[in-house]
Amino acid sequence: MLxxxxxxxFYGAIHALKGISLTVGDGELVSLIGANGAGKTTTLHTISxxxxxxxxxxxxxxxxxxxxxxxxxxxxGLAHVPEGRHVFARMTVEENLRMGAYIIKNQxxxxxxxxxxxxxxxxxxxxxxxxxxxxxxxxxxxxxxxRALMTGPRIVLMDEPSMGLSxxxxxxxxxxxxxxxxxxxxxxxxxxxxxxxxxxxxxxxVLETGTISMEGRAADLxxxxxxxxxxxxx
Amino acid sequence: MITFIQFLITGLRLGSVYALIALGYTxxxxxxxxxxxxxxxxxxxxxxxxxxxxxxMMNVGIPGWLAVVPAIVVCACVGMLVELxxxxxxxxxxxxxxxLITAIAMSFVLxxxxxxxxxxxxxxxxxxxxxxxTISVGGVAISHATIxxxxxxxxxxxxxxxFTQKSRIGxxxxxxxxxxxxATLMGINVNHTIIVTFGIGAGLAAxxxxxxxxxxxxxxxxxGATLGIYAFVAAVLGGIGSLPGAVLGGLxxxxxxSGANTYISSSMSDTFVYLIxxxxxxxxxxxxxxxxxxxxx
Numbered sequence: 001m002l003x004x005x006x007x008x009x010f011y012g013a014i015h016a017l018k019g020i021s022l023t024v025g026d027g028e029l030v031s032l033i034g035a036n037g038a039g040k041t042t043t044l045h046t047i048s049x050x051x052x053x054x055x056x057x058x059x060x061x062x063x064x065x066x067x068x069x070x071x072x073x074x075x076x077g078l079a080h081v082p083e084g085r086h087v088f089a090r091m092t093v094e095e096n097l098r099m100g101a102y103i104i105k106n107q108x109x110x111x112x113x114x115x116x117x118x119x120x121x122x123x124x125x126x127x128x129x130x131x132x133x134x135x136x137x138x139x140x141x142x143x144x145x146x147r148a149l150m151t152g153p154r155i156v157l158m159d160e161p162s163m164g165l166s167x168x169x170x171x172x173x174x175x176x177x178x179x180x181x182x183x184x185x186x187x188x189x190x191x192x193x194x195x196x197x198x199x200x201x202x203x204x205x206v207l208e209t210g211t212i213s214m215e216g217r218a219a220d221l222x223x224x225x226x227x228x229x230x231x232x233x234x
Numbered sequence: 235m236i237t238f239i240q241f242l243i244t245g246l247r248l249g250s251v252y253a254l255i256a257l258g259y260t261x262x263x264x265x266x267x268x269x270x271x272x273x274x275x276x277x278x279x280x281x282x283x284x285x286x287x288x289x290x291m292m293n294v295g296i297p298g299w300l301a302v303v304p305a306i307v308v309c310a311c312v313g314m315l316v317e318l319x320x321x322x323x324x325x326x327x328x329x330x331x332x333x334l335i336t337a338i339a340m341s342f343v344l345x346x347x348x349x350x351x352x353x354x355x356x357x358x359x360x361x362x363x364x365x366x367x368t369i370s371v372g373g374v375a376i377s378h379a380t381i382x383x384x385x386x387x388x389x390x391x392x393x394x395x396x397f398t399q400k401s402r403i404g405x406x407x408x409x410x411x412x413x414x415x416x417a418t419l420m421g422i423n424v425n426h427t428i429i430v431t432f433g434i435g436a437g438l439a440a441x442x443x444x445x446x447x448x449x450x451x452x453x454x455x456x457x458g459a460t461l462g463i464y465a466f467v468a469a470v471l472g473g474i475g476s477l478p479g480a481v482l483g484g485l486x487x488x489x490x491x492s493g494a495n496t497y498i499s500s501s502m503s504d505t506f507v508y509l510i511x512x513x514x515x516x517x518x519x520x521x522x523x524x525x526x527x528x529x530x531x
Contacts, residue, residue, distance in 0.1 A: 050415055074421040086416040088409055099409055102402070103421035147420075 001026045001155060001186050002047070002078075007056035009039075009046050016042045018210040019056065024155065024188050029181040031189040031197040031218065033231055034207035040190040041083050043207070044157045047188075048080040049073050060155070075103050079153035083160045083190075085144040089133030093124055096132050096143055100150030110150070117146040120176070138169035145176065155186040162193045174200055194231035198222040206231070239374050241496040242489065247380045247449065249488020250387035254442035255465030256472070256480035257394065258435030264411040264475040265431045266325065268333050272316055272340035274462015276309050276436040279344065280443030281453035282354055283308045285361040298364055305440040313436025314429050316340050322425065341459075348455045358454035361447050379448040390441060391481050394434075398477065407431055411475070464491075464507070471511055473524025482522055486510070 002024040009017040017039045024030045032040050045051040047058055049070030058065040065073055074080075079100075088096050097117055101110045118125040121142045127135065132143055141161055148156055158177065162170040174196050181187055181200070191197035198204055201218035206227065214221060221227050255277060262270045287301040324336045348354050365379035398404035409417040410427045418424055446461065447453060464487055472483030487507055494503035514522060 048419060050418060069423070070418045071421050071423045074419065080419045082416060082419065086413050086419075088412045088416065090412060091405075091408065095405065099405060099420050099422075102406065102409075151421075 001028075001060065002188065003057075003059045004043075004047070005057050005059075007043070007046060007053050007058065009042055009051060009053045011042075016210055017046070017053070020207070020210070020212050022205050022212065022215070024186060027181075027184055027186055028202045029177070029187045029189065029200060031191055031201040031204045032207055033191055033194040033197055033204060035231075036192070037209070038207040039210045040207055041159055044080060044082075044159050044188070044190055047157060048078065074151055074153070077151075077154040078157070079148035079151060079155075080157040081144045081148045081159060081161065083163065085137075085140040087132040087135070087140050087143050087147070089131065091132055092129050093132055093135070093143055094128040096147050097124070097150055100147035103151060113150050113152060117149050120149070120179070121146050137164050138166070138172070141165065141169075141173055142176070145173075149180075153185065155188065156180065157188045157190075159190045160192060161189075162191065162196065170196060194227070195222075195233075198227075198232075236373050237496060241492050243374070243376060243380060244496075245489030245492030246485065247383045247445075247488070248492055249485035250383050251442050251445045251449070251461075251484075252465050252468045252488050253481045253484025254387055254390065254438050254445070255461060256468040256484045257391070257477060258438050259466055259469040260472075260474055260477060260480040261407075261431050261435045263469070265407060265428055266321070266333075267330065268321065268337060269466065269474075270321075270435075271334075271337040271462070272344055273435065273439065274458030274460075274465065275341050275344040276313055276439035276458065277443045277446065277461055278348060278453070278455060278458040279312050279436075280305045280309045280440035281361070281447055281457055282348065282359075283440070284444055284447060285359050285453050286353070288362045288364070292362070298362060299444065302441060302444045305443060306437040309436040309440035309443075310433040312344070313432040313439075316344075317429050317432040322428075341462075345455045345458075354455065356455070358452050361451050361453055363451045364444075364448045379445070383445040383448065386441065386445070390438065391477075394438075395477055403427065403430060467507060467511055471514055471521055473518075473521030476521070476523045476525075479521055479523035 004020065004022050006019045006021055007017050008019055020043065032043060034040055042051060046053050047065060049065060053066060060076060060078060063076065088099060097114055098110065101113055104110050123139060124142055124146055127139065132140065135143060161173050161177065165173060170193065177187065177189065178200050189197055189201065198218045198221055203216065204218045204221050205212050206214040214227065258273050259270060262268060262273065283305040284301050287304050288298040291301045292298045320336050320340050321333060324333050349356055365377065365382055368375045368377045398407060406417065406422045406427045409420060409422055410424050414424050465484065468483035468487045469480045471486060472479030490506050490510055491503045494506045
């Protein structure tokens, strides 16, 4: 579904991604783990067009995402839940969700999707009239996730969904990720919480200072000594 | 009592014009955090557009005030061109300071370009006076221009508020003003939204120009400079970035100026405007309705 080949990205003089290649198959849950500054967020930003690569390709359904404007990528069925939620703080919960469906013009479709998201996240329905800036971190993560689901995407990029959340909420968020995965949505997950990420993923890539150092089935990586030492604290 | 009502009405009228201009400042600031110093000059562009088109309209039997329609179009185009040719390229590579300097430069460019047009030139022109009749209510003389200015401004402000809260593009504007990256991820074309904001802001300046020349029938190339400053102060006073704040700030400054003119001395009115600004900013640094919603991490 998504195929990245030999991607090179620079931040000014800093070579952030040094020719990485990865694939995400239809219906797969793939995670990208690694330390701070390894290039995980950069990878997601480049996929969704917020950053442009200096070379390499990102192909989705036969289209090179590098060649289309960033704001049209969501229309191709790819949604992105950014790191740090990035909800619209001065808008209500429901307004945020409706903005998630900005590209949909049919009001009926929007209402249907809204109900679907509310059924995934009943807490958001309770707080629909509240300003997003006043929600707790966990609720904001649910809102950012719900907002990304408003177009009914086929693939979702999730950037550090567990960041800053209590252990209980982390569990809740991962349960939601598994639920989405089971419903058939393809997911590319970026996480510092490698243990949880590997537990739910089909496959995983380990990113180290801009290069992919290891890849394989999530269960195999979780059992690998090097991964256990570096990322699982064993 | 009559003096008091007269002062209040004059203040309301002046304030309505400031509010319309302040809305343009505040919308652009809200969306790209730029104080658009060229915004005052959009009023000048509107003023000259009205000066040239009012006689043409009246010659063919159309009411003169309808000249505001071509003025809105001209102003909106100039506003969008300024964004497209000056601000957008600078924003791509520069920082806030370079954008600000570009805005100051664009103000001079517009004034000098206008002066270079032979039909405009350096000398002030006197446009046809619209809405000159007055009516008397209980001994208070109110001109048609006053009623129309206050009413039209109120309708426009309400419509604008509704537009930003409910319409698709209005919601996109609010998203872009909060978070450009997240807006892009929603599928919003950020540059398109910014240019529409410039068009609307400059269009409002054209309406303000109509109201202003009905009050002070004189157009000249630097007419936007002082007006722009008052409107800018109004936007800051009300809380820059806030639409209701711009309206409140505009009305407040109009009333303060009118009050100082009536009861103290017209040469002192500016002093009071800035005095109010300083006092308000000491108590509420973000302006009367300005607020900082903290983002949770």
